[in-house]
Amino acid sequence: MTTTAEAGAPVEAPPLPTGDHAIATSGLTKRFHGGQLAVADIDLMVPRGAVFGFLGPNGSGKTTTIRMLLGLVAPTAGSHELLGVPMPDGWATALPKVGSLIEGPAFHPHLSGEANLRRCDAADRTADARTSRQRIGSALERVGLTAAAGKRYKAYSLGMKQRLGIAAAMLGPRELLILDEPTNGLDPQGTREVRTLIREIAAEGTTVFVSSHLLAEIEQVCSHVAVMRAGRLVAQSSLEDLRAEAGTRIRVETPDTSAARGVLTGLGLADVRISDSEVSAELGELEPERVCAEMVGVGVAVRGLAVVRPSLEDVFVELTGEGFDVNG
Amino acid sequence: MSTAEIALAPAPARPARIRLRLFRSELGLTFQRRRNQALLVLLGAVPVMVGIALRLTSHQGNDGGPNLIDQVTGNGVFLSVGALFFLLPLILPLAVAVVSGDSIAGEASAGTLRYLLAVPAGRTRLLMVKYAASVTFCLAAVATIAATALITGVILFPVGPVTLLSGSTVSLAAGLGRLALVGLYVWACVATLVAIGLAISTVTDSPIAAITATAVLPVTSEVIDAVPQLSGVHPYLFTHWWFSYDDLLRAPILTDHITQGLLTFLAYTLIFGSVAWARFSTKDVTC
Ligand SMILES: Nc1ncnc2c1ncn2[C@@H]1O[C@H](COP(=O)(O)OP(=O)(O)OP(=O)(O)O)[C@@H](O)[C@H]1O
Numbered sequence: 262m263t264t265t266a267e268a269g270a271p272v273e274a275p276p277l278p279t280g281d282h283a284i285a286t287s288g289l290t291k292r293f294h295g296g297q298l299a300v301a302d303i304d305l306m307v308p309r310g311a312v313f314g315f316l317g318p319n320g321s322g323k324t325t326t327i328r329m330l331l332g333l334v335a336p337t338a339g340s341h342e343l344l345g346v347p348m349p350d351g352w353a354t355a356l357p358k359v360g361s362l363i364e365g366p367a368f369h370p371h372l373s374g375e376a377n378l379r380r381c382d383a384a385d386r387t388a389d390a391r392t393s394r395q396r397i398g399s400a401l402e403r404v405g406l407t408a409a410a411g412k413r414y415k416a417y418s419l420g421m422k423q424r425l426g427i428a429a430a431m432l433g434p435r436e437l438l439i440l441d442e443p444t445n446g447l448d449p450q451g452t453r454e455v456r457t458l459i460r461e462i463a464a465e466g467t468t469v470f471v472s473s474h475l476l477a478e479i480e481q482v483c484s485h486v487a488v489m490r491a492g493r494l495v496a497q498s499s500l501e502d503l504r505a506e507a508g509t510r511i512r513v514e515t516p517d518t519s520a521a522r523g524v525l526t527g528l529g530l531a532d533v534r535i536s537d538s539e540v541s542a543e544l545g546e547l548e549p550e551r552v553c554a555e556m557v558g559v560g561v562a563v564r565g566l567a568v569v570r571p572s573l574e575d576v577f578v579e580l581t582g583e584g585f586d587v588n589g
Numbered sequence: 590m591s592t593a594e595i596a597l598a599p600a601p602a603r604p605a606r607i608r609l610r611l612f613r614s615e616l617g618l619t620f621q622r623r624r625n626q627a628l629l630v631l632l633g634a635v636p637v638m639v640g641i642a643l644r645l646t647s648h649q650g651n652d653g654g655p656n657l658i659d660q661v662t663g664n665g666v667f668l669s670v671g672a673l674f675f676l677l678p679l680i681l682p683l684a685v686a687v688v689s690g691d692s693i694a695g696e697a698s699a700g701t702l703r704y705l706l707a708v709p710a711g712r713t714r715l716l717m718v719k720y721a722a723s724v725t726f727c728l729a730a731v732a733t734i735a736a737t738a739l740i741t742g743v744i745l746f747p748v749g750p751v752t753l754l755s756g757s758t759v760s761l762a763a764g765l766g767r768l769a770l771v772g773l774y775v776w777a778c779v780a781t782l783v784a785i786g787l788a789i790s791t792v793t794d795s796p797i798a799a800i801t802a803t804a805v806l807p808v809t810s811e812v813i814d815a816v817p818q819l820s821g822v823h824p825y826l827f828t829h830w831w832f833s834y835d836d837l838l839r840a841p842i843l844t845d846h847i848t849q850g851l852l853t854f855l856a857y858t859l860i861f862g863s864v865a866w867a868r869f870s871t872k873d874v875t876c
Pocket residue numbers: 293294295297298299317318319320321322323324325326474875
């Protein structure tokens with residue numbers, strides 16, 4: 262787990278050999294011509310096989326980072342590797358194995374969805390023309406666009422456009438999928454479908470790097486998360502570590518709050534909090550049944566006892582010290 | 590054939606075929622676009638209208654008319670030359686500016702550029718494909734003008750052995766050969782503008798701005814070319830050599846101006862092509 266006390270330089274990521282990483286950046290920085298510091302000195306480490314949630318409020322530098330990863334924007338400083346290949350020099354080797362959706366879909370409005378995918382495929386010199394039709398068909402099917410394949414792109418709804426963008430990212434066999442806000446504009450059903458799709462893709466062994474400003478949308482599918490704030494990487498870890506770091510709490514519902522507090526303190530639990538009819542503390546390594554037995558042993562009237570895993574939302578608020586959707 | 594040979598056999602053929610896929614896709618995109626089709630229709634319609642107008646007026650006796658009109662009414666083959674003469678100063682460059690100015694900036698403003706590059710199409714390759722497709726469009730434009738003019742000319746006017754500008758007469762077949770040379774030269778003229786348009790197209794993300802700037806350039810160049818006080822710079826203007834195709838209609842062909850023109854076009858293409866490449870290969874694609 263890496264966090265920063267202040268929004269300064271991020272603490273180093275766990276030192277893993279870069280060969281295990283689908284994405285590894287070192288000090289990646291982008292300052293735009295106007296002087297705007299969009300991305301500041303970030304060290305991203307995305308392990309292969311991960312579903313990596315890249316979170317941050319609007320304007321925090323997610324898209325700019327993704328553009329740098331794909332070689333669309335030249336970093337002002339720093340370097341990065343994609344699938345173990347140094348970028349941007351290795352673009353011809355790395356990028357064919359990477360599918361991407363960058364800041365929303367973009368296609369030719371007067372062409373059909375299928376014709377647009379054919380053009381994407383034609384642009385890829387590593388793609389085999391003989392399997393083009395079949396690959397396009399299966400990509401359209403995966404996103405549920407088969408019926409609308411012949412429709413002009415300009416006649417697509419917002420959600421259909423987004424789906425076509427995802428289909429384009431999956432035209433070939435990919436080792437890494439970079440999806441910038443893939444659920445943008447999708448209805449709840451579509452959002453669920455995208456999550457299912459991400460799970461499926463990840464199950465096939467593809468690393469998925471997915472950005473979002475809505476934590477709730479991707480929390481359920483991610484194995485890892487990183488949080489951007491005002492161009493800086495303020496947190497990066499596996500979801501498990503993140504939850505563990507925040508600590509599971511035990512909550513005891515009881516009228517005898519002071520007695521219950523005595524028990525919790527006696528057990529050596531940290532951060533004991535007390536309210537009207539409730540006492541809670543960080544559980545740490547202790548089994549909850551121990552707490553229950555102790556309570557009952559000293560005659561505390563236990564009305565309810567719960568082990569509370571903090572929601573990721575809470576964790577972030579704790580980590581970043583402010584509400585998630587507040588721009589830093 | 591051993592298994593190893595079988596496995597290796599298709600390999601050499603692959604890169605060339607795959608490179609052509611993007612070019613074919615680009616051609617499809619260029620020629621299926623309604624706007625570009627409309628431009629070709631417009632270019633094809635002008636010779637028909639000019640032909641009809643000349644046919645209608647020629648009955649009323651055309652003594653004292655310009656040389657070219659006499660020639661057209663005397664021999665329908667000359668309608669092609671006449672049509673190119675009418676279209677070369679303004680409308681043909683405008684059509685070429687629309688296609689070449691739009692080439693990169695259009696993809697940028699539609700957002701499709703980032704996906705082409707992420708695929709990855711390769712920046713140099715994409716630039717070359719865009720250039721090749723625009724140059725092909727130029728060829729189609731010149732061919733459309735020449736072909737519709739030829740057909741209109743044959744229908745409306747007498748056709749026979751061709752009297753050249755130098756006064757001598759050559760067979761119809763030889764005359765058509767000269768016409769083909771004129772067409773190729775005009776193609777080279779406007780292909781120069783493609784390199785310029787491509788370079789401008791890499792500088793801005795607004796296709797309208799790129800098209801406008803590209804369209805304004807040849808007109809500006811023609812204006813400067815018309816100012817005698819600026820005669821020192823005239824040979825360096827690419828439009829200065831645009832009408833040198835006259836020399837292809839003489840016997841023998843005068844090659845001086847033609848050669849100088851082609852060299853000027855080549856120099857422009859190399860310079861603007863380099864600018865386009867230098868700019869595009871380092872461009873931040875942020876839209
Ligand atoms: N081309 C550009 N020129 C100047 N500044 C830019 C440019 N593109 C982005 N920025 C700035 O960089 C910062 C990061 O923008 P970016 O698009 O990366 O944010 P984001 O995290 O993707 O936001 P969102 O959630 O809204 O998509 C913003 O402050 C933005 O104004």
